Amino acid sequence: MPGELLLDRPERISYAFVDNGKTYSTVVGLYHEGKLVPLEGPYEPLPEDYIVGIVNEVKFSGYSVDINAPFPAYLSSREIRERYAMSDTILAKIALVDEVRSIELVDAKKLPAGRLVKVSSVKIPRIIGKKNSMIDMIKAATTCDIFAGRNGYVWITGSGNATLAEKAIRMIEAQAHTKGLTDRVSVYLKEAKQ
């Protein structure tokens, strides 16, 4: 909880702050062994993140891309060989985030037709799972192709059961903080198939 005491000594922990020699939380999160994991929050872009973005402006020498961050991202035409139109969905890597939070993208690739599921970016590690276990399970059960961008945009494509994939992702989003989720999702997918 914001303002809740974590430690009686000052320590640098992300999403926490130090006041008067004590460490307090700034977010609703789970604290475990010196690590505070937020349960909700805006996407904070980091270099090397793979993201799913939507082209929202075609500029003279590049594209402005919505990546679900508080700041717009820029993709230069130099970095790509394709051409995009407005509202195209792309997969890209963040190359650089500077002090004033300008974001540059590289390695862009247009995604095939599909549907976009917007979730909170803090739930993405749960959707992917340990060593891709969760997302591979959904892919296998629905025969869809799924791209989970680190920014919270999930792109579902292919000829499989996209509705089921979306429902499974929504289920993970709602229960991301609970234990034994992979097993429950596995049961859910099996039941839905029958």
Added chain:
Amino acid sequence: MQLNGDIMGGSAANKMPLLVGGKRVDGRGVEDLRNIKIVARVLNDADGSAYIEWGKNKILAGVYGPSECIPRHDQSLYRAVVKCRYSMAPFSGMEEHGRSGPNRRSKELSKVIKEAFENVIVSENFPKTQIEVYLEVLQSDGGTRCAAVTAAAVALADAGIPMKDMINAVAVCKIDGEMAVDPGKEEDNFGESDMPIAFSPRTGEVLLFQMDGLLTKDELERGFSLARSASDKIRQLQVDAIKKVYDEPREERFLVISK
């Protein structure tokens, strides 16, 4: 707001007593809060939201952001800009609110609420952005600004916006010469003094403080101690509301109207 006395029994000379044998008009003692219910995460498309029922007050809070700040001349290169809009629905109950929209009162409240939150939001993390807080009063019964601050803090925490504390507010009043916590509409209108205060429970700092009427220094101190202990109770309700979102996860977010 001063009514001309028809409702509450005429002029000051024959006004109805607000405190009889330690009991107030609605049967509470001087240290009792009204019934408070908070539900977090009630809107699908807001980043964070909360609904509060505080006595007969009903307020919905929605939070968006941080997002790119528009218009750009409002931007700061160093921090996120906090924007707040408090507004009363035309049906919310106070007589002169025949039409909604910005008026002098709601602009004042938007400003004081915004300034309270500017002190706790860690805005340095999000330069060039804005954080919007929308507060809609659906039904009012005295103390809406305090209820609005309380709901907005829950909505901001639900949105995952980093804050140094989850704040809340409560008013105290002077009725028939005695200090009491959380005045209702009658006590607000016909009491001697009314004083809303917002606290940061972690540090005890005062983030919003307004006063109507007059108080002596002793009364002020008594009012503050009443408000502080009430604030601790409200904080617990806020924490419970947030916890409930995760204890009983729902895929759809919706507003549950209480029975």
